[in-house]
Amino acid sequence: MREKPxxxxxxxxxxxxxxxxxxEDLIDEAGLMALDSAGIERKDLxxxxxxxxLLQVTNKIGLEEGFISQLLERNIPIExxxxxxxxxxNACNAIEAGRYDVVLxxxxxxxxxxxxxxxxxxxxxxxxxxxxxxGTPETNHELLLREYMKSYGIRGESQEKLMMTLxxxxxxxxxxxxxxxxxxxQREIDVKRVLAARAEEKRVLGLYDFAPISDxxxxxxxxxxxKANEYADSPVYVLATTLATDYISYASRPYRAGFIASKxxxxxxxxxxxxxxxxxxxxxxxxxxxxxxxxxxxDLGFIERGKSWMELHKNFEDFKGFYYLDGKEVYVNTDxxxxxxxxxxxxxxxxxxxxxxxxxxxxxxxRQIKPDGxxxxxxxxxxxxxxxxxxxxxxxxxxCGK
Amino acid sequence: xxxxxxxxxxxxxxxRLKGSRCPFCGKEYFRVRKYCGNCGRISLGKMEDIDYFYxxxxxxxxxxxxxPTNRFIRLGSYIYGIVxxxxxxxxxxxxxxxxxxxxxxxxxxxxxxxxxxVPRFRRRYSVERSDIIPTISLAFTFADEYYPHQExxxxxxxxxxxxxxxxxxxxxxxxxxxKEGGIERSVPFIDEDAITAAVESGKLSLIHSGVDHRLxxxxxxxxxxxxxAVNPIASKVAQVLKLGEEEKVEGVQGVDAVDTExxxxxxxxxxxxxxxxxxxxxxPMKYVMVIGADNAQAAPRGEPGGELDFFVGxxxxxxxxGKEDVIAEAExxxxxxxxxxxxxxxxxxxxxxxxxxxxxEPAYFKHIIKAGRKLMERMNLKPSDIDYFxxxxxxPAFPARAAAILGFKPEQYAPGLYTSKFGNTYSGSSPIGLAxxxxxxxxxxxxxxxxxxxxxxxDAYLFVTTSQIKDKRSRQKFTxxxxxxxxxxxxxxxxxxxxxKEGL
Numbered sequence: 009m010r011e012k013p014x015x016x017x018x019x020x021x022x023x024x025x026x027x028x029x030x031x032e033d034l035i036d037e038a039g040l041m042a043l044d045s046a047g048i049e050r051k052d053l054x055x056x057x058x059x060x061x062l063l064q065v066t067n068k069i070g071l072e073e074g075f076i077s078q079l080l081e082r083n084i085p086i087e088x089x090x091x092x093x094x095x096x097x098n099a100c101n102a103i104e105a106g107r108y109d110v111v112l113x114x115x116x117x118x119x120x121x122x123x124x125x126x127x128x129x130x131x132x133x134x135x136x137x138x139x140x141x142x143g144t145p146e147t148n149h150e151l152l153l154r155e156y157m158k159s160y161g162i163r164g165e166s167q168e169k170l171m172m173t174l175x176x177x178x179x180x181x182x183x184x185x186x187x188x189x190x191x192x193x194q195r196e197i198d199v200k201r202v203l204a205a206r207a208e209e210k211r212v213l214g215l216y217d218f219a220p221i222s223d224x225x226x227x228x229x230x231x232x233x234x235k236a237n238e239y240a241d242s243p244v245y246v247l248a249t250t251l252a253t254d255y256i257s258y259a260s261r262p263y264r265a266g267f268i269a270s271k272x273x274x275x276x277x278x279x280x281x282x283x284x285x286x287x288x289x290x291x292x293x294x295x296x297x298x299x300x301x302x303x304x305x306x307d308l309g310f311i312e313r314g315k316s317w318m319e320l321h322k323n324f325e326d327f328k329g330f331y332y333l334d335g336k337e338v339y340v341n342t343d344x345x346x347x348x349x350x351x352x353x354x355x356x357x358x359x360x361x362x363x364x365x366x367x368x369x370x371x372x373x374x375r376q377i378k379p380d381g382x383x384x385x386x387x388x389x390x391x392x393x394x395x396x397x398x399x400x401x402x403x404x405x406x407x408c409g410k
Numbered sequence: 411x412x413x414x415x416x417x418x419x420x421x422x423x424x425x426r427l428k429g430s431r432c433p434f435c436g437k438e439y440f441r442v443r444k445y446c447g448n449c450g451r452i453s454l455g456k457m458e459d460i461d462y463f464y465x466x467x468x469x470x471x472x473x474x475x476x477x478p479t480n481r482f483i484r485l486g487s488y489i490y491g492i493v494x495x496x497x498x499x500x501x502x503x504x505x506x507x508x509x510x511x512x513x514x515x516x517x518x519x520x521x522x523x524x525x526x527x528v529p530r531f532r533r534r535y536s537v538e539r540s541d542i543i544p545t546i547s548l549a550f551t552f553a554d555e556y557y558p559h560q561e562x563x564x565x566x567x568x569x570x571x572x573x574x575x576x577x578x579x580x581x582x583x584x585x586x587x588x589k590e591g592g593i594e595r596s597v598p599f600i601d602e603d604a605i606t607a608a609v610e611s612g613k614l615s616l617i618h619s620g621v622d623h624r625l626x627x628x629x630x631x632x633x634x635x636x637x638x639a640v641n642p643i644a645s646k647v648a649q650v651l652k653l654g655e656e657e658k659v660e661g662v663q664g665v666d667a668v669d670t671e672x673x674x675x676x677x678x679x680x681x682x683x684x685x686x687x688x689x690x691x692x693x694p695m696k697y698v699m700v701i702g703a704d705n706a707q708a709a710p711r712g713e714p715g716g717e718l719d720f721f722v723g724x725x726x727x728x729x730x731x732g733k734e735d736v737i738a739e740a741e742x743x744x745x746x747x748x749x750x751x752x753x754x755x756x757x758x759x760x761x762x763x764x765x766x767x768x769x770x771e772p773a774y775f776k777h778i779i780k781a782g783r784k785l786m787e788r789m790n791l792k793p794s795d796i797d798y799f800x801x802x803x804x805x806p807a808f809p810a811r812a813a814a815i816l817g818f819k820p821e822q823y824a825p826g827l828y829t830s831k832f833g834n835t836y837s838g839s840s841p842i843g844l845a846x847x848x849x850x851x852x853x854x855x856x857x858x859x860x861x862x863x864x865x866x867x868x869d870a871y872l873f874v875t876t877s878q879i880k881d882k883r884s885r886q887k888f889t890x891x892x893x894x895x896x897x898x899x900x901x902x903x904x905x906x907x908x909x910x911k912e913g914l
Contacts, residue, residue, distance in 0.1 A: 124480070125480060127479050127480070128479040128480050128481060131479055135503070137424075137440075137502070137503055137548070138503040139479065140420060140424060140534055140535075140544075140546055140548060141490065141502070141503040141504050141505055141546070141548035141549075142475060142478065142482050142485070142488060142490045142503075142504075142505035142535075142548075142549075143475075143490055143503055144475055144477065144478060144479050144482075144490075146477070147473050147475055147490050150473035151471050151472070151473055151491060151492060154471045154472070154473060154519065154523075155471050158471065158523075209476055209477070210474070210476060210513070210516075210517070211473075211474060211476050212473055212474075212519075257503070258492075258503075259492045259493075259501040259502055259503045260440070260500075260501055260502075264471075264492075
């Protein structure tokens with residue numbers, strides 16, 4: 009088996025609105041922090057993989073590679089992807105192939121620069137026929153929820169419990185973000201507020217069920233195992249990084265009560281990493297909505313299909329900071345998730361990885377989790393589009409699984 | 411959108427909901443595909459063309475859109491969800507149209523889910539006034555409400571007639587009404603316009619006639635409210651209804667299409683041209699379609715031209731002319747024209763102007779009475795020889811008076827009077843009246859129609875119904891009366907009426 013690449017440094021900006029900053033200012037900040045934490049310099053980089061989802065639309069700029077080259081004042085290979093996970097996957101492939109030794113992976117997004125028009129753009133990118141038919145970024149989440157409830161016969165009292173559980177997911181994530189100095193929203197909310205927003209908007213899901221639109225950047229330094237040992241005392245290895253895809257049209261998919269791509273990606277990731285679900289104690293789930301967090305736990309295999317709402321409902325009766333699933337602790341979205349940490353698309357995956365790396369290294373400060381036994385492995389799920397691309401990364405303090 | 415190639419491609423598929431079916435395993439696709447994902451290479455080039463335009467689907471799952479994207483903002487709140495066709499072989503996204511969601515009423519999504527829906531051809535969303543108007547049929551209405559689902563079945567003709575005539579027809583009037591001053595007027599939903607009304611009425615005429623759409627040789631679309639100054643309605647109708655032989659490689663239809671304009675007689679004027687073409691000595695056309703459709707515009711009340719705002723309606727009527735399986739043979743016609751500018755709209759002006767005193771005696775009555783009298787004279791007929799009379803209906807009083815002057819009794823002209831139900835539908839006005847008569851006339855009845863178009867002129871025609879009129883009646887549930895006296899009609903206030911007329 010090839011040796012796994014390692015994360016030797018990581019950085020990020022605060023997420024939120026950065027009115028005064030250009031996208032390249034943001035990636036500059038995150039990149040410098042990553043270089044600094046790795047203890048390396050610009051000249052040590054062999055290549056860069058960066059990502060942004062829609063800078064061409066929001067800021068009318070392309071050729072992001074040139075911006076990065078100019079910041080680094082280097083002429084190294086730089087490629088631009090659409091998500092942080094995509095950049096990471098490609099960087100891992102290159103390192104595993106022996107092509108580069110030290111790579112900067114970065115992501116940036118500047119969504120608030122197109123505040124008034126971004127929902128149209130996002131929906132067109134997500135599923136153009138759904139956009140033509142009148143869909144919005146939020147409606148697909150609501151349809152997913154309805155498909156889920158119908159598939160598993162969740163109605164009446166059960167439905168109320170489910171809706172309450174979703175509200176509690178949002179409250180939990182806001183609570184977690186209070187201790188995250190980089191979070192978009194560093195404030196508590198309560199269930200009443202989540203429910204009130206739904207009622208006020210007369211919608212199935214309300215303001216507090218959805219992740220915000222954020223600006224921000226993230227970066228990490230990825231190194232070949234050989235170089236990793238040279239630079240870092242406690243590298244975090246990327247044991248697996250997988251991708252599965254699904255149809256652009258949600259309506260056309262055979263299974264619509266979850267994301268089949270999540271399931272496939274996770275199964276492959278566990279196999280490649282050589283670990284089991286039981287080894288995963290920390291998960292960064294892509295909670296673009298509260299529905300996503302609930303259903304992702306099923307898609308990724310932590311909970312049986314159709315049972316997530318029930319399991320989580322039980323957990324929230326006496327919530328201790330983690331979900332107790334199938335006899336073990338799983339910490340989910342300890343940084344506040346997309347809901348509270350923020351969701352600057354191209355940078356989001358970087359923040360999820362940032363959190364798991366910090367936790368695995370025991371550097372998460374106030375947020376540091378202390379599960380039973382050693383905290384060796386963590387998992388990150390990032391989604392592009394509406395379940396169209398699902399990435400799963402397994403990170404570990406050890407070079408490979410058991 | 412801003413890009414006409416993208417617009418062309420989306421409309422090409424979306425307006426008719428084109429799809430493909432694998433002849434081997436039966437798998438279906440929305441959008442045209444060259445091969446089947448299950449069967450692979452053996453299916454390459456063998457996929458069957460299908461479309462969901464005449465089908466009914468089921469709204470499987472839905473939600474309420476309260477905060478639409480920018481281009482849909484003018485629609486307000488609406489229901490959006492997933493519609494399946496053919497027992498779930500295909501699923502498409504879609505929104506419900508023709509529904510006004512009230513903010514104060516709770517919505518139970520289960521009331522909507524699981525119900526049958528019919529695709530409707532509508533404007534897609536708002537664009538700049540200078541842009542191409544995007545359309546789509548991913549808008550749906552419930553099959554058990556105002557607009558019923560009707561199958562389009564092509565029927566082989568059984569009889570050829572000596573004289574050309576009407577083979578079939580369709581009338582489309584929207585679900586919404588405004589009730590004022592003792593009359594009701596049809597109001598388009600916000601995503602409707604003269605183009606959508608033309609397509610809907612044309613679709614209904616194909617359903618009623620059972621005519622093979624490929625055999626239509628020419629389509630005339632008459633309107634004075636085409637939302638474009640340049641760009642025909644007829645080309646949209648031809649493409650969506652697949653009129654004429656389809657040339658698939660280039661995506662063109664082997665049909666002639668043209669718009670006509672002459673205020674409210676833009677359509678009736680072409681009846682004779684249509685009949686001439688089906689009798690053309692060399693290469694006669696099998697069928698010719700004539701549509702009159704208008705979303706009649708009026709300036710707001712109190713402004714110049716605002717007096718029209720009390721009478722304007724919305725709707726369209728389509729007639730298919732031919733020589734086979736005719737339901738009403740043409741006996742004769744007469745037209746007259748004079749340069750009488752009683753109503754006009756200059757280019758770039760949004761609303762027409764009205765010539766005040768011109769509109770009665772020296773305009774409307776002069777031309778209608780001249781045309782009606784002259785045709786009876788020529789055909790050597792008295793009013794008592796004619797069973798039904800219908801003329802242009804700008805308001806309830808004018809047609810009754812014109813009919814009386816010509817010597818007709820209420821029982822002869824009342825069946826075709828719909829202005830107090832729909833308002834003045836301009837190019838569609840007298841054609842809708844004619845359709846209402848055809849909806850109920852027995853065989854071998856004589857009908858006289860006299861249109862009037864400002865500017866000015868009248869077309870008079872005499873038709874005699876055949877025995878086949880009764881045979882085709884069961885094919886059209888969406889009759890004029892059904893639309894006028896429907897329990898699903900929805901009444902709107904003046905502000906909503908103005909907003910809807912303005913459109914997306």
